[in-house]
Amino acid sequence: MWYVAENNSWPANAFSHPLSRSATVHIPQGQTVVYSGADSIIYDKIVVEGSLTIQPISSDVSLTAGTILVEEGGELNILTDESSPFTVAVHIDGALDHSIDPEEQMIGIVSLGGNLNIVGNDVGNAMLRLAQTVTSGSQTVELHAESANLQIGNEIILPDTQTGLPVGHWDFPNNVNYVDQTESCVISNIDASLATSVITCESPLQYDHTAGSHAGHVTRSITVKTSPNSDDRGHILHTGVGKFHINNTRIEQFGRTTTDMIDSTVMSPNPDLKFGQDGLTQQMVVSHFGTNQIARYALHAHHSMVEGIFDGNAILYSPRDGCVAHDSRVHITKNVIVGADGTGIFLEDGTETGPVANNYIIGTGGGSRGGDDGRFSIQKGKDMAHGGFGIWCRGELAPVLNNHCEGHFGVAPYAFFVHPNFVSGKIVKDVPGTNVALVGKTISEIASELEGGLKLQSYGGFIGNSAVATFQVGIDLSYFSSHENELVGSIIEGATIRNLALDGRGISTVHSQIFTLENVIIEGTVPDNTITAIWCNNCNQCELQTPYVGDVQFNNVQTLRGGNC
Incomplete structure (x- = not known):
């Protein structure tokens, strides 16, 4: 049953709908609706083509739906007022229908080129x-x-x-x-x-x-949460144009993709059913039903054409990734991320340029505990960051600044995996805020224009990050290219890495030749540990060079340099 908003009002007859998960509310173009209720209906969908604002007026607000879908040109605002004590709770409660949604796009808050703006009250230092x-x-x-x-x-x-x-x-x-x-x-x-x-x-x-x-x-004053009664977990996704701002919001029990091997549903043309006068349009049908659909993460900018902002959120318990920027420019700042089994923050494609700064990530020991090389070839580079990380980056363009990791990470608080076979042909899109020197160029073109090639410090930087946690590796660095007779390489600046475990490594590198450590501290915690401060492997019969600049300290570790170092 569909209920259509009229006269800029939420459809009144929707409040009395008797059956859960069977009512859809439609906000058509031209309608501007404010919802400030707390009804008990579990809506199947809320489809926004006009404008919907969910905001308290004189009491707390709650709303439950399987999917809130913001179409291109539509606008969804979820807001609270700094001067008001009232809160908003949006619960996702629904079941996937693979007969009409085989790739599992629904269940959650999905913006297909719409304007998605969720802004709660600032809590200050979190x-x-x-x-x-x-x-x-x-x-x-x-x-x-x-x-x-x-x-x-x-x-x-x-x-x-x-x-x-x-x-x-x-x-x-x-x-x-x-x-x-x-x-x-x-x-x-x-x-x-x-x-x-x-x-x-x-x-x-x-x-x-x-x-x-x-x-x-x-x-937070706004909570977006998967209901414990929901058949399937929700996710937040934006793609295309519009707006994507998620600020000061608690996002709990979101994300469906797990750290198991990615197994996505495959759609293929039906050769027996063609359309159009030329017969070139074909019906798409399922040729393989997957068991672990890619890209259904807790908070996800997916090929967004707008500058996104994820600021001040609390993202709790995801079976794969917390914040994801995929071929998108997103400011990921001041978030608290707890219990993301794959990685707390995922820069997926290598073209991401937005800052990742001042986030606090608490690992809870989840993930496959395996490195990325194990799945790279068989999954063509798509199934990455499953091991248990804090921040995982495919490329070197985004500033990663002043983040802090605690708890337990299956592999590493910080990781860069910049394999050229995946990233070299990726193109940086023309999104507002992107450095004009990068727009429209491939990663390999950007690297070729720089003396010495592309480094962490060329446009981004890895500065002021820290971890006091249990992990196998503190900073995991893979496939960094370098030129012959290079003296600097990428710079790791101002890092403090303290391992609470009995063993492990401070910095570990694979297929890389040179880094500069500037004001870096690597230390162990327990007596008689077997921690190696710097480990390198598979660097084409080289010996990894690590020039030290400033105050570089190795405290309470058994071995300073291991492997090919």
Whole structure:
């Protein structure tokens, strides 16, 4: 049953629809509708071709649907007011219908060239430093003064800070009694002073959390969440023109693609059914039903032609990726990302130019725990970043600045995999904000115009990033090209990498010859660890060079250089 908005109003008869998942609300062109209700209907779809604003007026707002679809030219705004206490909750509750949607585009919030604008209230600093170690059984957490924006009822996430895990063992985590120690605290009381805030949790905490680590503030005035009753998980996707701003929003239990091998549905022409006078138009039919459809991530800019902004969000628990920019320019800034099994942030194609800055990523030990080479050839470079990462980059054009990773990552907090067989022919699109020197050029053309070729510091940079976590590798660097007699290579600047595990590597390189480390700290935590600070392999019978500039420190590691270094 379709209900069509008239007179710039939500269709009144939709409120009394008796059956869940069978009503569709249509906002046609020319209609400007404000929804501020809290009805109990589970809509099948909300189709926006006009303008729909979901916003509180005098009470909290809630809305449940299988899919909210924003068509080209349509506009969806989900907003709250900084001066108002009222919130918005959008729940996704639906089931995929493979007979009409074999590639699983629906279920979630999908913008096909529409204007998607979700903006909640700014919470300020969302990465809160522990002033004291939290001990198991305690119900209080003491935070430094930057936690001033916390309120009773807010939630913080404390990362796993256990030490000494043998992550380098071939059978880890099966060889130990491993339990992820990430946990949540819902605040029941706040006792604030000038220097610290002591918060009381609703329930005692089960694990220790070390002083100096952080907690992620994950409450937002807007929540977009997959309902626990939903048959399938939602995803947020924008493609094409329009607008794509997602700010200060909590996105929870979103994303369907998992870290298993990608197995997408394949559509092929039906040779027996052709259309048009020339007979060249054919019906597309399913030639293979996949079991793990690619590109159904929690928050995803997919070949967007507009400059996107993902700022200040809390993205919680995705079976693959948290924030994804795929051949899109997106500002990915000040987000808290927890429990993205594949990678917290994924720059998928190598053409991404937007900044990735000031994000706080908490790993929870998910992922395949495997490197990217294992699937590169058989999946033609498409099935990447499945191992368990914080930030994973295909290219060198985006600035990666001042991010921080804690918790447990299956492979690495930071990774670059710039294999030329995949990236060299990719073209940087003409999207607002893109450096004009890059627009319309392939990656190989950009590299050929630079003396010494394309490096991290050429247009982007890897500066000021840090990790205090459990991992196999701190910074994973693969397939960086270099010229003969090169003296600098790509620069790793201002990185602090501290491994809580028993073993592992600070920096690991494959098929790369030279990097410069500038003001870098690599250190272990536990006594008698077997950590190697810098490891290199398969660099065409070379010895990896790492010129040191400024203050480069290696603290409490067993081996400074291993492999071909």
